[in-house]
Amino acid sequence: MLDKIFNMFKSKKTIDYVVLGASAAGINAAKTLRELDKDASIVLISKDEKIYSRCMLHHVISNHKTIEEINFVEPNFMEDNNIKWIKNRNVKGLDTNSKIIELEDQILEYDKLLIATGASAFVPPIKHLRDGNFVYTLRNLDELCKIKEKASTSKKAVVIGAGLVGIDALVGLLEYENLEVSLIYTEEYILNKQLDKYSASTYENKFIEKGAKLYPKSSIKEIVLENNKDVKEVKFEDGTTIECDFIVVATGVSPNADFVTGTNIEYNRGIVINDRCETTEDNIYAAGDVVGKNAIWPLAVKQGIVAAYNMVGKDKKIEDSFAFKNSMNFMGVATVSLGITNPVDDTYSVVSRCDVKGYKKFIYKDNVICGLVSQGDISYTGTIAYLIKNKLEIPNLENRIFDIGYADFIELKENGEFCYNI
Template sequence: MRYVVIGASAAGISGAKTLRMLDKKAEIILVSKDKNVYSRCILHHYISGRRTVKELDFTEKDFFEKNNIKWINGVMVIGLNNDDKCLSLSNGDILTYDKLLISSGASAFIPPIGNLRGASNVVGLRNLEDAIIIKKQASKVKNVVVLGAGLVGIDALSGLRDSGVNVSLIEMSKKILPLQLDKYTSKVYEDKFKENGVNLKLDVKAEKLIIDENKNPISLLLNTGEEVPCELVIVATGVRSNVGFLENSGVDTDRFGLIINEKGETNIDSIYGCGDVSGRNPIWPTAVKEGIIAANNMVGNEMIMTDFFGSKNTMNFEGIATMSIGMIEPIDETYIEEVKIDGTNYKKIIHKDGKIYGSIIQGDLSYSGILTQLIRENIDVSKVKKSLFEIDYSDFFNEEKNFEFSYE
């Protein structure tokens, strides 16, 4: 049996490792355009100088040798022929497979803003190559614009924090981290960034990148008429799944990316998928687990993905830790929002009919484990006769034979 895995990030490495654990005799080949294995979550640590390229590697030493996995690196998959079960590679080779795991990830999306796509010194922060460019150029310029204040944009900002450049953060929303945080917790970070010299522009749109005759950035024109100076632009406005090689292959995709079910199966029996290539639940723990699920089903062990936790985010910027899960604001008046503020510690829980639908914790995260368990196990908190902010494991660890929980 020959298993081929596309992609060397969280999902692909997880899938390949699981395949080897489950099938000691199979031939396993991993193909990636990356020449290094690295965590995309900490690329900003490379930009800031906190880590080397080697220190970004999340695998054990000699991972491929120890797991007897052939790694074809620095090569892209450019086509798939399902009839012949083969892949066309950018180096001209043809690679056959018995079963295929697609974990080709996603790439930074450069929005159609005037001059942005054709200019020099415009880069995303998705791959190691992006981080290398940013680090190199940041040492040469005075002004940097980060376009987009989601997690990737804030990562870029954090990486540049001590570089000596002037950083402007541009965001269409009225707050930073709009998908992860509420107004209160966003403002905590906003105030800290401003305190540290970040030029923060919220509730604005980028209209056009002003460039010189050599297509180098000069400034970014906003819809307010203001021009924000920049010689380097880091674009963090979203990603697009890497599914271009699947065109005319018969493998189903949609506007998000590769279509997979809870087993990691595609519409083709021998082809599976996992990770960011699906365009759904783009967080590291989900990608790792999807790789494990898909690999198990590839070898015939039925396993189903249930706890995607696609909306769980844990972050630590400017020394301030925050975790958010699920709903960050009540969607209507039927949901109850409870908030507790104690100094720099903030807790919010959104619930309805005994079920917790969302939570944000900032500062002391010691309660995050209990909250995660309450949500994961779908525990009815209405049966616990104490404040939601004081629940502990003893309140719900008694499990009956019918898998329901008993409460004190």
């Protein structure tokens, strides 16, 4: 079928590089492609009509930023880089043998392709959650605008899920003075993949002080709807209910990769890539949330850049895939977590300290730091990240672990330059 359409509507010229997706991975890949190949044809395709940081959407909900202010590229980025941008388009099909992409109204022929289509919110199969009115996710501008509009006229809101997106939504909604916000989650404490119980409790207490109602270790049985299908209540498994005018669902994501079905591109909870961001199909690369790895912005940027280098034939690898790093700042409290936040078994040692500067917890084993949670005072976390990532052994670690800083690993060369001595 695609071959017939291709013969009818194929573009006049094969495009050197096609990039699918206009977020962290796609934009940085397109920019790098232009830097490396000044004369190539580059087409970027996105389902959105604006470029924006999904990490910043909650700031728009709270009215601390505008949509324009969360745009992370220059105003004339596409023109300045001679990139053709096809907006508001979804990929309908991909024929890797003929090297063609099918959009709703167009067929494109490519030489090299980068898939950076991101991920969509996953809505769990809770009764009536998927078919009730005023149920939103926080993944795109359309949903964002709907949340803002509904929040301004509502009295009670519910956020389901206490990962980073759920907490972002909570923080944004807490800025509405007349809105009571409830957070429901199945885990013992919020952000359980990024924090430990103590550091999470710091934020939980701040949210409660702000007026939030928290429901940890709670399982939802169903969403109670009005006759017109507007959401009315959330009913728990124990039969208790809480009222709500709208719901924000933040229970995970699913990679946007349906169009690779039927190709030889390997998929395992995301598109499988190697350290050059190559897929299992020649001339096709992938980066960002669509690969199903830890969804953090710096790694997506890095993957996009690495993919671009290899697309133009310059060998480059993901040398640093260290993704167990999270930084956040909610309610004026900064926190950084690195590596593991809780010991895997009893062979690991844990030491923590809480003082006027803040809270620090180290997890270590055999004189090697394996994890850190630092809240309040987040100085020297760059050095600690380097030590964790490279699994470096530090003699007498137990007695000096809280005093490790840059000076411990810097030495002066004969020519006067400073360098790491590890």
